[in-house]
Amino acid sequence: METVKPYNEIDKAIISLDNGGRFYNLLTKAEDGIISQAELGKLGGIFNDKQKMILFLELSISKLKENEKEIIISKLDENLKKDYLKYKPQNLLPSEVNEKGILSSNMVLTGVPELIDSKSDFNGFIIIPIMTGKVTTLTLIPMIDNYDVYELRDEKTSETFIIAHSKTSEKLPNEKIIIAGVLKELEKNEKGIKEKFLEAIYQIRN
Structure with a gap:
């Protein structure tokens, strides 16, 4: 990022x-x-x-x-x-995204990120394309295998929202920052619900 x-x-x-x-x-x-x-x-x-x-x-x-x-x-x-x-982009609080966020849109969020480093704490899945020769297949994998996953905490409400951050980038600080990216969604969980997450692209540190 x-x-x-x-x-x-x-x-x-x-x-x-x-x-x-x-x-x-x-x-x-x-x-x-x-x-x-x-x-x-x-x-x-x-x-x-x-x-x-x-x-x-x-x-x-x-x-x-x-x-x-x-x-x-x-x-x-x-x-x-x-x-x-x-x-x-939409400028929202983490607590507002699920209600107001538009999928595939640019989004800017402000909050305090906290790393989720255990699969037992987060089991969201994403679909990624895999090339085999000239054939592309879609494979379901845990998002935490491809990204560092953070909960971005809303300082006003203490509610959190999921941020997907490249594993090749420097870890995010546990302090208030601005994160910008594209709003996407996970595959359906065991309850049949597709949760939203922000694929992080940029940050502004205070």
């Missing part, structure tokens, strides 16, 4: 975002007042994942004032504005 450092000043944000793109983006120009997908992708180290780009953008400008955020959004090119409207 990557750490995003939000901008505190709009001028620095604009200069960084309106960067001209990568060297092969011949149709984009730096500091022309328009922020394109190529430029946002360069800043975030992202190529074609529009949903991830918008999540990165939203976190990058999250510390700016509301009117400053509006200025940034107004500078997006028309295609990127459409992507922003489509993928703009």
